[in-house]
Amino acid sequence: MSGEPSGSPEILTGAEITCRSLEDAGATTVFGYPGGAVIPLYDALPSSTLHHVLVRFEQWAGLAADAYARVTGEVGVCIATSGPGATNLVTALANAQLDSVPMVAVTGQVTQSLIGRDGFQEVDITGVSLPVTKHNYLVQRPEDIAPTIKEAFYLAKSGRPGPVLVDIPKNVFVAKAEYNFPTRVGRKSYQPTTKPNIRQVRLAAEEIARAKKPLIMAGHGIILSGAEAEFQQFAEKTGIPVIYTLLGLGAMSELHPLSLGLMGMHGHRHVNRALEECDLLINIGARFDDRATGRLSGFAPNARVVHVDIDPAEIGKNVETHVPVVGDAREALLMLLEEVSEGNHDTWMSWIDGQRNRVLEAALEDRPEWPEPYSIVKAIAEATDREAIVTTDVGQHQMWAAQQLGIKHGRRWITSGGLGTMGYGLPSAIGAKLGRPDLEVWTIVGDGGFQMSFNELATAVQENLDINIAIINNGYLGMVRQWQDLFHNHNYSEVRISAPDFIRLAESFGATGIRVTTDDAIKPAIEKARSIKGPVVIEFVVEPEANVYPMVPPGGSNSEMVHDPQWTALEEDI
Amino acid sequence: MQHAHTLAVLVEDQPGVLNRVVSLLRRRSFNIDSITVGHSEQPGMSRMTLVVRGEDNEVEQATKQLYKLLEVMKVTDLPESEAITREMVMVKVAAKGQSRAEILQLVQVYGARVLDATPNTLMIEATGDEHQIDSFLTMMRVFGIREMVRSGKIAMSRTSAGTRSKADVSTNGVYAAAD
Numbered sequence: 046m047s048g049e050p051s052g053s054p055e056i057l058t059g060a061e062i063t064c065r066s067l068e069d070a071g072a073t074t075v076f077g078y079p080g081g082a083v084i085p086l087y088d089a090l091p092s093s094t095l096h097h098v099l100v101r102f103e104q105w106a107g108l109a110a111d112a113y114a115r116v117t118g119e120v121g122v123c124i125a126t127s128g129p130g131a132t133n134l135v136t137a138l139a140n141a142q143l144d145s146v147p148m149v150a151v152t153g154q155v156t157q158s159l160i161g162r163d164g165f166q167e168v169d170i171t172g173v174s175l176p177v178t179k180h181n182y183l184v185q186r187p188e189d190i191a192p193t194i195k196e197a198f199y200l201a202k203s204g205r206p207g208p209v210l211v212d213i214p215k216n217v218f219v220a221k222a223e224y225n226f227p228t229r230v231g232r233k234s235y236q237p238t239t240k241p242n243i244r245q246v247r248l249a250a251e252e253i254a255r256a257k258k259p260l261i262m263a264g265h266g267i268i269l270s271g272a273e274a275e276f277q278q279f280a281e282k283t284g285i286p287v288i289y290t291l292l293g294l295g296a297m298s299e300l301h302p303l304s305l306g307l308m309g310m311h312g313h314r315h316v317n318r319a320l321e322e323c324d325l326l327i328n329i330g331a332r333f334d335d336r337a338t339g340r341l342s343g344f345a346p347n348a349r350v351v352h353v354d355i356d357p358a359e360i361g362k363n364v365e366t367h368v369p370v371v372g373d374a375r376e377a378l379l380m381l382l383e384e385v386s387e388g389n390h391d392t393w394m395s396w397i398d399g400q401r402n403r404v405l406e407a408a409l410e411d412r413p414e415w416p417e418p419y420s421i422v423k424a425i426a427e428a429t430d431r432e433a434i435v436t437t438d439v440g441q442h443q444m445w446a447a448q449q450l451g452i453k454h455g456r457r458w459i460t461s462g463g464l465g466t467m468g469y470g471l472p473s474a475i476g477a478k479l480g481r482p483d484l485e486v487w488t489i490v491g492d493g494g495f496q497m498s499f500n501e502l503a504t505a506v507q508e509n510l511d512i513n514i515a516i517i518n519n520g521y522l523g524m525v526r527q528w529q530d531l532f533h534n535h536n537y538s539e540v541r542i543s544a545p546d547f548i549r550l551a552e553s554f555g556a557t558g559i560r561v562t563t564d565d566a567i568k569p570a571i572e573k574a575r576s577i578k579g580p581v582v583i584e585f586v587v588e589p590e591a592n593v594y595p596m597v598p599p600g601g602s603n604s605e606m607v608h609d610p611q612w613t614a615l616e617e618d619i
Numbered sequence: 620m621q622h623a624h625t626l627a628v629l630v631e632d633q634p635g636v637l638n639r640v641v642s643l644l645r646r647r648s649f650n651i652d653s654i655t656v657g658h659s660e661q662p663g664m665s666r667m668t669l670v671v672r673g674e675d676n677e678v679e680q681a682t683k684q685l686y687k688l689l690e691v692m693k694v695t696d697l698p699e700s701e702a703i704t705r706e707m708v709m710v711k712v713a714a715k716g717q718s719r720a721e722i723l724q725l726v727q728v729y730g731a732r733v734l735d736a737t738p739n740t741l742m743i744e745a746t747g748d749e750h751q752i753d754s755f756l757t758m759m760r761v762f763g764i765r766e767m768v769r770s771g772k773i774a775m776s777r778t779s780a781g782t783r784s785k786a787d788v789s790t791n792g793v794y795a796a797a798d
Binding site for chain 2: 171172175176180183200232233234235356357358360361362
């Protein structure tokens with residue numbers, strides 16, 4: 046930690062230093078919940094420029110900060126008190142860690158003299174959060190707060206982004222020190238590589254020149270490095286079709302002719318078949334997660350593998366890689382663009398096109414009687430011209446949305462990928478709206494996930510946020526029910542879930558509620574929600590036992606995907 | 620092939636660094652045979668010697684994960700041919716009557732040292748590589764070991780070759796990278 050002071054030194058309390066440091070680090074909005082150890086911090090908060098969003102549960106503060114970071118590209122900030130406040134953040138830290146989201150969590154700690162003595166609301170949060178943070182700190186002196194926060198922001202955002210926790214004892218918030226916010230930060234032991242080795246880039250270009258059936262696997266790294274434009278240029282120049290991981294959706298418009306859609310466990314049939322057939326797989330910014338790859342021994346069995354990743358530890362971790370390119374996705378793409386020549390893969394593209402499930406696609410055009418999940422997802426996409434931010438909870442609705450929304454832009458598809466955190470939907474919509482008030486925000490949730498976090502309706506109303514919440518209500522914990530249906534002999538164990546009256550629930554919070562039970566009512570309800578100020582809850586009552594297809598059975602390879610019996614029978618006729 | 624790798628790890632001497640290293644290896648299911656920590660030649664830096672058991676690619680993964688810890692400066696996977704390794708053992712052996720003389724003779728043969736004596740026991744210190752220590756202990760067991768403590772392995776490379784700093788990992792991508 047080094048650097049010159051950025052102004053004339055002032056003597057401030059640790060709490061004031063914390064607020065000033067957050068401001069100087071660029072934070073404008075923070076999500077938090079007060080409590081004993083952070084009372085001094087909350088004492089200083091009103092005099093700062095920070096907009097504090099009072100959540101109803103610390104975990105949702107963390108997830109709102111996570112979504113705020115995903116839509117803005119800035120570091121998300123959350124605050125919690127010691128003990129239970131801090132442990133409630135753990136899920137959100139893990140969520141940000143697995144999805145490489147830049148986040149800084151500030152937690153209060155008990156007074157230093159009580160540390161290690163099991164003080165009231167004492168938890169060793171640096172110990173607890175060790176495996177779910179990129180790094181963490183226990184600050185011991187008020188003069189260390191500013192350099193620590195500076196470094197925390199730098200770590201959170203640079204290299205492979207991730208969450209950083211800063212734990213500050215109560216008496217350190219109260220003690221005074223000179224305020225000096227460092228202008229520079231540097232640690233010899235932390236030097237992420239952003240610029241790839243040119244030799245590796247050339248090897249990758251040679252592979253691309255040789256390949257007959259190449260495929261690009263687009264990951265979150267492209268969006269994190271802000272490389273959407275360069276990525277599209279690369280795909281267009283080489284003419285290589287693009288498949289997406291769950292978090293890679295938005296790296297390029299799904300409406301682009303080279304876009305094939307979602308891969309993996311619930312990926313499209315033509316995408317997983319292309320994976321099986323391809324002779325070169327170029328992974329840019331994805332970590333070969335098991336939900337994307339399926340059984341590794343059957344993953345892209347005929348392909349040479351190029352892997353672009355900023356984290357050297359990801360190379361070869363899951364999939365044997367022939368050409369590793371370590372660096373920032375944007376830097377790598379800029380260098381690749383110099384090295385690759387114009388290409389076109391029409392024959393390969395038309396082969397892939399022949400693998401599409403046309404029966405399903407045609408069926409989606411005919412609206413059924415009851416509100417069908419795909420119809421709801423498509424209606425939201427069409428009503429918003431795919432310009433809105435859409436966040437999701439976790440489960441069947443998340444997969445239906447990932448398959449059929451058609452994401453046009455990076456940072457507008459916000460979902461919990463690696464951790465699969467139920468309850469993410471509403472808090473992520475709150476974080477997204479506060480991060481991008483200029484954009485329309487929707488969240489698609491299930492009746493299960495929504496019941497985990499609907500207390501945040503109070504936050505959304507208090508902040509007067511224009512967010513629309515689409516509940517896909519099938520009365521089940523649908524994804525678990527689907528597994529029990531398909532892989533556990535239809536043994537439905539603890540998946541039937543009741544719900545409150547969502548309309549009256551919404552109204553009791555001061556939000557608007559709309560119920561949709563027929564297909565005809567989908568579009569009018571969506572339009573009505575868009576016209577209403579403040580949070581709107583639309584409950585779509587759907588068929589209870591619809592499954593998400595295709596599906597790769599757990600432990601299976603992507604080529605072993607199971608199709609909807611409804612559409613497979615017909616498929617052979619065409 | 621599954622075998623023991625000796626990793627020399629240079630770390631910043633910060634609170635909790637040992638915890639970070641051990642926690643990382645545990646949560647990623649790497650097997651540690653032994654771990655030793657102490658000051659290094661550089662002020663503010665400690666050197667750890669880790670003996671990690673696993674396939675070559677697993678140990679490579681462990682190395683790369685270790686580099687992600689902020690406090691880790693340098694990880695060196697010491698090949699057996701290039702590394703000098705030492706362990707120390709302190710052992711309290713039953714030593715009465717005639718066996719006392721036999722033990723003292725073995726102490727000389729192994730270049731060990733007597734630290735303390737009582738009418739019934741001898742406390743002996745021995746250093747050497749793993750095999751020498753194992754062999755010494757086999758001999759001492761004949762007389763009856765009352766108490767024993769082993770230090771775990773420390774190691775040093777004969778040359779500086781084979782050392783990879785963070786910068787090397789970054790530039791080359793990975794060790795397997797063709798260059």
